[in-house]
Amino acid sequence: MLTEICSLETSLGNIDGRLNAIDNRLDNISTSVTSIQEALSNLSGRVPSNETRLAEAECSISAAEDCMLSHDNRIVFLDKDLALLRAKVDDLENQGKRKILRIVVNEDSKIHGLIVQLPLDSVHTINTERIINSVAPEKDVDGLTSINAGKLARGDLGDCFIPCTPNGCMELIKQTGETNTSRLQSGCQLIKKIMYADILVTGIGKPEMVHGEWLKDGAIYHFCYYYHCNSLFVHFSLCSDVTISRSCVPKPIECLAEEVGLFSDEVELYGRTKAKVQLKTIDRLQTQPDGKYVVVTGITPTPLGEGKSTTTIGLVQALGAHLKLNAFACVRQPSQGPTFGIKGGAAGGGYSQVIPMEEFNLHLTGDIHAITAANNLVAAAIDARMFHEATQSDKALFNRLVPLTGGQRKFSPVQINRLEKLGIKKTDPSMLTEEEITRFVRLDIDPESITWQRVLDTNDRFLRKITIGQSPTEKGFTRTAQFDITVASEIMAVLALTTSLADMKERLAKMVVATSRSGQPVTTEDLGVCGALTVLMRDAIKPNLMQTLEGNPVFVHAGPFANIAHGNSSILADKIALKLVGPQGFVVTEAGFGADIGMEKFFNIKCRHSGLKPHVVVLVATVRALKMHGGGPTVTAGTPLPKEYIEENLALLEAGCSNMRKQVENAQLFGVPVVVAVNAFKTDTKAELDLICKLAKEAGAFDAVHCSHWADGGAGAADLARAVQKAADLPNSFKFLYDIELPIADKIRIIAQKIYGADDIELLPEAQHKVDLYSKQGFANLPICMAKTHLSLSHDAEKKGVPTGFVLPIRDIRASVGAGFLYPLVGTMPTIPGLPTRPCFYDIDLDTESGEVHGLF
Numbered sequence: 001m002l003t004e005i006c007s008l009e010t011s012l013g014n015i016d017g018r019l020n021a022i023d024n025r026l027d028n029i030s031t032s033v034t035s036i037q038e039a040l041s042n043l044s045g046r047v048p049s050n051e052t053r054l055a056e057a058e059c060s061i062s063a064a065e066d067c068m069l070s071h072d073n074r075i076v077f078l079d080k081d082l083a084l085l086r087a088k089v090d091d092l093e094n095q096g097k098r099k100i101l102r103i104v105v106n107e108d109s110k111i112h113g114l115i116v117q118l119p120l121d122s123v124h125t126i127n128t129e130r131i132i133n134s135v136a137p138e139k140d141v142d143g144l145t146s147i148n149a150g151k152l153a154r155g156d157l158g159d160c161f162i163p164c165t166p167n168g169c170m171e172l173i174k175q176t177g178e179t180n181t182s183r184l185q186s187g188c189q190l191i192k193k194i195m196y197a198d199i200l201v202t203g204i205g206k207p208e209m210v211h212g213e214w215l216k217d218g219a220i221y222h223f224c225y226y227y228h229c230n231s232l233f234v235h236f237s238l239c240s241d242v243t244i245s246r247s248c249v250p251k252p253i254e255c256l257a258e259e260v261g262l263f264s265d266e267v268e269l270y271g272r273t274k275a276k277v278q279l280k281t282i283d284r285l286q287t288q289p290d291g292k293y294v295v296v297t298g299i300t301p302t303p304l305g306e307g308k309s310t311t312t313i314g315l316v317q318a319l320g321a322h323l324k325l326n327a328f329a330c331v332r333q334p335s336q337g338p339t340f341g342i343k344g345g346a347a348g349g350g351y352s353q354v355i356p357m358e359e360f361n362l363h364l365t366g367d368i369h370a371i372t373a374a375n376n377l378v379a380a381a382i383d384a385r386m387f388h389e390a391t392q393s394d395k396a397l398f399n400r401l402v403p404l405t406g407g408q409r410k411f412s413p414v415q416i417n418r419l420e421k422l423g424i425k426k427t428d429p430s431m432l433t434e435e436e437i438t439r440f441v442r443l444d445i446d447p448e449s450i451t452w453q454r455v456l457d458t459n460d461r462f463l464r465k466i467t468i469g470q471s472p473t474e475k476g477f478t479r480t481a482q483f484d485i486t487v488a489s490e491i492m493a494v495l496a497l498t499t500s501l502a503d504m505k506e507r508l509a510k511m512v513v514a515t516s517r518s519g520q521p522v523t524t525e526d527l528g529v530c531g532a533l534t535v536l537m538r539d540a541i542k543p544n545l546m547q548t549l550e551g552n553p554v555f556v557h558a559g560p561f562a563n564i565a566h567g568n569s570s571i572l573a574d575k576i577a578l579k580l581v582g583p584q585g586f587v588v589t590e591a592g593f594g595a596d597i598g599m600e601k602f603f604n605i606k607c608r609h610s611g612l613k614p615h616v617v618v619l620v621a622t623v624r625a626l627k628m629h630g631g632g633p634t635v636t637a638g639t640p641l642p643k644e645y646i647e648e649n650l651a652l653l654e655a656g657c658s659n660m661r662k663q664v665e666n667a668q669l670f671g672v673p674v675v676v677a678v679n680a681f682k683t684d685t686k687a688e689l690d691l692i693c694k695l696a697k698e699a700g701a702f703d704a705v706h707c708s709h710w711a712d713g714g715a716g717a718a719d720l721a722r723a724v725q726k727a728a729d730l731p732n733s734f735k736f737l738y739d740i741e742l743p744i745a746d747k748i749r750i751i752a753q754k755i756y757g758a759d760d761i762e763l764l765p766e767a768q769h770k771v772d773l774y775s776k777q778g779f780a781n782l783p784i785c786m787a788k789t790h791l792s793l794s795h796d797a798e799k800k801g802v803p804t805g806f807v808l809p810i811r812d813i814r815a816s817v818g819a820g821f822l823y824p825l826v827g828t829m830p831t832i833p834g835l836p837t838r839p840c841f842y843d844i845d846l847d848t849e850s851g852e853v854h855g856l857f
Helices: 013-027 031-046 129-130 146-153 164-177 187-196 241-247 253-259 280-284 308-322 338-342 357-361 367-391 395-400 414-423 434-441 490-497 501-510 531-537 569-583 595-610 622-630 650-666 686-698 707-726 744-756 765-777
Strands: 006-007 053-060 082-090 111-116 199-201 220-222 265-268 275-277 290-299 326-330 352-355 454-456 467-468 479-481 484-486 512-515 520-525 546-547 553-556 585-590 618-621 676-679 704-706 762-763 808-815 821-826
Touching: 164 352, 164 744, 241 352, 241 357, 253 265, 253 275, 253 454, 253 546, 253 686, 280 326, 280 569, 290 308, 290 595, 290 650, 290 704, 290 707, 308 326, 308 352, 308 512, 308 585, 308 618, 308 676, 308 707, 326 569, 352 357, 367 395, 367 454, 367 490, 367 531, 395 434, 395 676, 414 454, 414 531, 484 707, 490 501, 490 595, 501 531, 569 585, 569 595, 585 707, 595 618, 595 650, 618 650, 618 686, 618 707, 650 676, 650 686, 676 686, 676 707, 686 704, 704 707, 744 762, 744 765, 744 808, 762 765, 765 808, 765 821
Parallel strands: 006 111, 199 220, 290 585, 290 618, 326 553, 326 585, 454 484, 618 676, 676 704, 762 808
Antiparallel strands: 053 082, 265 275, 275 546, 467 479, 512 520, 546 553, 808 821
16 A cells, blocks of 8 residues: 655644645646545545634645655655645634644554654744644654653663664664664764764665765665564474464554554454454545455365465465565454364464464354354244244234334334335235235245254254254144254355445345245245344444464455355455555455365355456465375375375376366366465475476466465465466456356356366256246346365265266255355255264363463364
């Protein structure tokens, strides 16, 4: 993000004269500086209208054309041209009060540093100390505020803004070991000291202040600027993910928020390491150009793991902390099912993690719990409504649904909406006919048509089929039902695909939960519960801000599974991040499972809803996973890896690269350049890594590089970052795979044949019935979200590599109308996982003395 550092020369007494001088020079202002002026002029809109006697002061900024940019603190020096900065002055002189300068730009993310040029140029007396201390300490580039100067003087270097010159001196002393330095003065004495200096640091900004002949041979000459990122100390002994996570002290989250350009009133803190970001940020940044959009996907997954999350974080660390580009990661919130089951957490791993990983993997800010509550409220409403309709007359139902209040009956807004849906144009309850009352109170839900299930964020195989209503109080109204895992809830998909609070409210109201006996869809709005759902989700809609080990920003928001949902983080997080990074920055998001699952849905569903166009696909592969696709032996959890996976075997590896080739081809179907990231393990040989890169390029990848970000952090993904940066500049012909206006069966067939490699599809009787039903109900033009195994391109999880000659069986189709897609069920897909023999929870414990969590990974 290009930002300005302001040389503030203002006087309250001579504004008119200075404005005239400025007007005479405006003709020479360049286009780039003019754009800065226009952006800054918007500041006036943020000043409350009821503030007393605001006066405007014009501040001239002189700056250099040659830019010296500090990425993390985003300080830019501009010269030659003139820009105008409007500052607001609070005149509190009433009744003898002193005038106090309040600089609105302290809150402006476009201004990351301020300089008060001393001495202040005015014919009037100005209180210099008061002017200097009006600058926010964190933007005080010269370090002259009382707070910064005091902390610097007492050596409190970790909690103050250190000006560039002393900071550069300290860094050079640290690096060179030289301690015999002195502060230069002027004239002959200055030249003499320069001639003997081993280290010369200048920060005066005056051309030809120092001449080359003054420097002795071997002297170090440096003009430095300052940026902040977390230092990463890589331990060469094997450390657990949680140990590595704790080895780095994260920035206070409010500091990170400020660094990325968020205002203090746009951030809601949840402790010191996480925060929620308000949606009004999008409105403020709506004119800001978007950054580059990158999606990370992978080959078909294996039990060995490919490291997509680790690669996502490593790539962002490389782009941000090492290439000095604005970079943001957008990832999903992990379900506690896998965290306590077999997979573990999803914060990345090694030296490429989101931190603190305990906060990331456990609860976070409660979004998944909010979804659980909202989802189960709908489930309770369905069964309660059927029970009450079965046990009450029309009149009794009407009197309870529209109760007397103060002697009158009144429809609630959601009931008015139902009346309008029924074509009843009445708002007075007393005016309804008996036939209209019956239509209004009777949803007449067919129990066999209910598609809405209760959810729980825990792996529990015994909830896959249950019987509800067995208590005597339910009077024999029992039915067979089931639980899904929370992240499979349609409400999770709504959260991930919504674009605003109003849009979410509309989507929640459109969710179809069942069909009436007359064949009409029954929605949450018909149940009257949609407004309550919006209330439950009002905080969950705000993206969660965290950070990587190296201090890069991360949005953690939404967490739908990719095999039974669309498998991508939220559109809102992506949109805010793309604005914050600016046109030269990068937003890296991850699509769940392999390219045939998460990436296909990212393009055909997420990008269709968001309108965003990706620039690059990063396809992650590993040597050992490709060997499994080449016919390698089965891997059993808890036992040593077979030798095929830890010894060089080029023939086995080349055979498995067929899966990588197919996934590269899948990505190319969408017209987006592909970079293959080979996630290296210590047992991989150079010949194996080079073979993958060679075959990836032959398959059509723009580039292929091997990475060591797990072991080395962002530095280990620097080559990948450079490849992604180059690929993002290529021409892009992004396109969808299918037209949503096609018949439902045709859209399913296109995905099956082009992405999976199937010969055809087979619609089983229930699936064919749903095709007919949804076409009749008007849902045929929704995109398709295939629910199938992630472990194979086919419907058979045992078939690795690139299966051929198979027909894809579609056993059922369900509608997520609120989320905006239909999801065919391929084969037998459980929607809530079970626990293995030895779940992760055996190793998870709490140290009651230190409060530290042990065993997470």
